[in-house]
Amino acid sequence: MASVLSSLRYLFADFIGEDDGAPPFLPDGLPDGTASVVSDGIHLLMDYQGAGYATLYVERLRRFIGRPGIDAAMFSDIAQLMAARMSYEDPIRIAQLKLMEIESGNGDASIDDVRKFRLDELIGALPEIAADPMLYVLDTMGWLHKRLSIRFSTRSRWGLRRLKLEAALRRWRLFSVRYNEERAWVERWLHMISRCLVKQPQSTAAIVETATMVRGYGDAYRHGLADWHAIIDGLAKPTFDGVLPLDDLAGAVREARHAAMLDPRQAALKRAIAQIRARAIGAGANAAGG
């Protein structure tokens, strides 16, 4: 009977989600004092998605175990920030958190929370096959960035039922448009850390820290993401590619982040990046000229 059920589960895996199995073990060779952070990350991602997703987290962390230039503090930061980014806040996550609050008994029994999402953010939480045509239609109508208020409420039976339905969408989360974007972001961040370790190890901590720029949901998330890409495309990547002679990447990143905080419309950030680049190219030309 168990084997029949297992075969049926495999057959319908695309619809009911993977049979995730056992949680992953802590990887061997972790730097001293980081086991608890990694363990927290694993538990967070088990709650967030499942054992398979937590295994992906462990596999990503393994890339930095024993790597020269990575000390315990930096490894701990990578583990913490990656777990936070992998448990990104989509409407499914917010519904999960509300249900957890009720189950733990810590929260108010009658939660009534209204959050504003962009339409593309909401649709993006659905599986790609359903989301793509909807996003295309919304884009044609010019409604893609329209904001919508979503109520997360447990005041009525219907509200609670709706929360459970939204939380149940996690089975399809890994097929969603948003997941693909998040996967690409995490991989790019890890790739930048790796390249920084090779090209400018003293600036690696600053690159690791940039993950704190991308947080939350809605407009705050979009701004953080756009700023992060602007800094990486304008400063970090050209430095690693060898086309921008920037000796102090960490200082430049800090300067650009400060400019990003002052102006959410990116004008100050773009100006700051242009200035840093001009300074670096000028200094590079002077050094070459002797």
Add this chain to the structure above:
Amino acid sequence: MDTSHLAEHAGAAGSFFASIFVVATLSMRTMIPLRVFAILTNIVLIATAIPIHNYPTLVLHAVLLPLNTYRLHQMLQLVRDVKKSVSSDLSMEWLKPFMTERKCREGEALFYKDEKAESMYYIVSGRFRLVESGIELPVGAIVGELGMLSPSNVRTQTLECVEAGVILSVSYDQVEQLYVQNPAFGFYFLRLASARLFQNIDTLEKRLAQQIATAAATPKPA
């Protein structure tokens, strides 16, 4: 002369034969014989539906017959192309009909080093560069075909789009499906992958020999 009883007998006999073919179709383990028996079932059911004027069945199987024939043709062509590729240029162009087109922007990374590998790519246009080695891949190159068979299943380099272009992609799951459905394809695919692997080893050996020869020819400083 009343021929209705003849049509009735033909209908009953046809239904009986069709039932045998349906059972035979469903008992097939792999795709090619399954399609062959499905085509035979379609033909028998069309032939049976005509004398007894069973038009819904006639229409259904008239639609299924070309569909089954097309799929069988696709499968046979795939096996033939893979087989041909093994004995000629080791190209993987035969995968193109199963691939999905995707546009790439300049600066976009298709995949990153150490990332879990899930699909292979065929470069149609544009310029693509392997970041770590700095190698630029030509149009027509296949990337990531060995990742499917490697035990670690991770990317060994980062692939970046240097100039906007188009690529075709196919997921390992899709190739696995072709592999499982069709043992002949699976066999030739393995031979092809091994041949490409040996070709890579051969290229590396030649490069190493060249480097050793260059080092030996360079005069040592006094």
